[in-house]
Amino acid sequence: MSNITVCARFRPLSSKERRDHGDAVCIQYVDSETFIFKDEKAEELTFSFDRVFYDKSEQIDVYRHLAQPIVRDALNAVNGTIITFGQTGAGKTYSMEGPGVLECDAVKKGLLSRVVEGIFECTKSSDETSKYSIKLSMVEIYMEKVRDLFDLSRDNIQIKETKTQGIMLNGMMEMTIKDPQEALLTLSKGIANRAVGETQMNIASSRSHCVYMFTIQQESTKDKRARTGKLNLVDLAGSEKVEKTGAEGRVLEEAKTINKSLSALGNVINALTCGPMGRGNHIPYRDSKLTRILQDALGGNSRTALLCCCSPSPTNSSETLSTLRFGARAKHIKASPRVANEDRCIRELEVFTPIKRESRDKLLNELQENLDIEHVQKLEELFIQEGILFDPCSIEESELAYEDVTSQTISSLQLALEELLSTIGELKKENEELMGRVSAAKLNHQPISNSNLLPTISSILCLFTDWLKSFFHFSINHYN
Numbered sequence: 143m144s145n146i147t148v149c150a151r152f153r154p155l156s157s158k159e160r161r162d163h164g165d166a167v168c169i170q171y172v173d174s175e176t177f178i179f180k181d182e183k184a185e186e187l188t189f190s191f192d193r194v195f196y197d198k199s200e201q202i203d204v205y206r207h208l209a210q211p212i213v214r215d216a217l218n219a220v221n222g223t224i225i226t227f228g229q230t231g232a233g234k235t236y237s238m239e240g241p242g243v244l245e246c247d248a249v250k251k252g253l254l255s256r257v258v259e260g261i262f263e264c265t266k267s268s269d270e271t272s273k274y275s276i277k278l279s280m281v282e283i284y285m286e287k288v289r290d291l292f293d294l295s296r297d298n299i300q301i302k303e304t305k306t307q308g309i310m311l312n313g314m315m316e317m318t319i320k321d322p323q324e325a326l327l328t329l330s331k332g333i334a335n336r337a338v339g340e341t342q343m344n345i346a347s348s349r350s351h352c353v354y355m356f357t358i359q360q361e362s363t364k365d366k367r368a369r370t371g372k373l374n375l376v377d378l379a380g381s382e383k384v385e386k387t388g389a390e391g392r393v394l395e396e397a398k399t400i401n402k403s404l405s406a407l408g409n410v411i412n413a414l415t416c417g418p419m420g421r422g423n424h425i426p427y428r429d430s431k432l433t434r435i436l437q438d439a440l441g442g443n444s445r446t447a448l449l450c451c452c453s454p455s456p457t458n459s460s461e462t463l464s465t466l467r468f469g470a471r472a473k474h475i476k477a478s479p480r481v482a483n484e485d486r487c488i489r490e491l492e493v494f495t496p497i498k499r500e501s502r503d504k505l506l507n508e509l510q511e512n513l514d515i516e517h518v519q520k521l522e523e524l525f526i527q528e529g530i531l532f533d534p535c536s537i538e539e540s541e542l543a544y545e546d547v548t549s550q551t552i553s554s555l556q557l558a559l560e561e562l563l564s565t566i567g568e569l570k571k572e573n574e575e576l577m578g579r580v581s582a583a584k585l586n587h588q589p590i591s592n593s594n595l596l597p598t599i600s601s602i603l604c605l606f607t608d609w610l611k612s613f614f615h616f617s618i619n620h621y622n
């Protein structure tokens with residue numbers, strides 16, 4: 143088992159920050175892995191990561207340390223995930239896309255363009271018995287809905303899990319890409335669709351998490367075996383302090399949803415790094431779409447790298463500190479990447495595809511002949527087969543939906559329990575104080591008013607009632 147790779151990147155000070163406080167920064171260089179961070183009270187904290195990229199670092203350095211080894215492994219069917227995380231305006235999109243994926247200055251090209259080039263370079267230099275096919279998909283998670291950026295009509299894609307392929311997005315578009323130019327053009331179309339959302343549907347690009355997915359299939363002409371590696375690049379929406387931005391209405395709702403999904407990510411990381419190992423430890427992957435999509439990347443079968451993007455400005459030190467703490471915690475996650483989907487015979491795939499196609503064509507022919515209720519039902523069946531519709535009768539689907547509810551209930555019970563424990567702690571303290579006062583009053587022969595005790599008793603009752611409510615809610619969901 144290896145740890146996930148965690149790097150920190152500090153962008154240069156912005157012109158506004160320079161105007162506000164000159165060259166002052168909240169970090170001090172130690173070496174390429176360590177730096178000293180000064181918090182709001184000027185206390186010094188030392189942080190070490192796999193690599194630290196300071197303000198003068200080049201985009202290529204980030205690619206070489208963070209992404210290149212993962213790209214190489216993906217070409218050998220080991221799944222990989224690269225995540226950019228950090229406060230709004232800290233440089234996540236700059237690191238991921240650069241100033242743009244098309245016609246960009248060669249030095250400023252971001253991870254995406256370099257990953258595309260890396261993939262095609264590896265395919266070219268591989269031996270002649272390997273044949274590669276590369277597919278690209280792009281989705282964004284906005285207000286807890288997964289939207290296909292290559293087909294905007296698919297705006298609520300369902301997440302599924304299978305034993306053989308892990309987490310999958312149902313009915314998502316996959317674009318075949320043949321060369322780097324085609325890949326960049328396709329990527330730029332998807333990115334433009336985020337921008338279209340911004341103007342036409344009021345979806346600002348940075349208010350959503352964006353996931354770029356490369357599927358790399360390698361077929362051996364020698365032994366007819368196929369294996370697939372999935373490479374995900376994730377540009378997370380920026381975390382922000384709602385009170386600092388003064389957000390209202392829709393923007394406030396967006397910020398709350400983003401913060402909720404990022405804290406779900408934090409909870410998953412906490413559960414992976416703090417809890418007991420083994421089956422007893424509940425990992426709340428199902429608490430948000432983001433954690434569900436990243437389930438394989440976090441603690442699963444994936445090589446994962448996290449880039450913690452930070453502002454070096456002292457005015458952002460509290461947000462920078464929480465980004466760094468998040469990264470430091472993530473560093474303890476153990477991953478066990480292994481070759482994925484190996485040994486799947488091409489013959490096996492060949493048998494599957496025509497049968498599926500045949501049954502689909504048969505259904506369509508029948509529909510063309512006579513469209514009545516029975517055939518409409520068959521059309522529905524086709525949609526279910528193709529993953530466009532949810533099948534309420536499917537045992538697998540029902541089980542997944544049931545698991546979602548159970549998992550969310552366990553998480554909320556855990557949360558309630560944590561709150562209960564912390565309140566018990568506070569009450570104990572309060573109680574000790576009261577006991578102290580009682581003893582002091584006894585010594586001084588003063589009468590004690592019992593009014594102080596009432597709030598304590600009533601808060602215990604409230605807590606107990608809340609806990610009972612949660613318990614019944616869980617039981618109802620459980621037995622339904």
Ligand SMILES: Nc1ncnc2c1ncn2[C@@H]1O[C@H](COP(=O)(O)OP(=O)(O)OP(=O)(O)O)[C@@H](O)[C@H]1O
Pocket residue numbers: 152153154197228229230231232233234235236237347348378379380381451
């Ligand atoms: N390493 C860097 N070098 C030069 N400029 C940078 C760097 N990182 C970020 N910037 C600049 O800082 C600004 C904010 O960066 P960016 O848009 O990438 O932030 P973000 O974290 O993606 O924000 P949001 O979460 O709001 O999308 C941009 O103008 C970008 O060009």
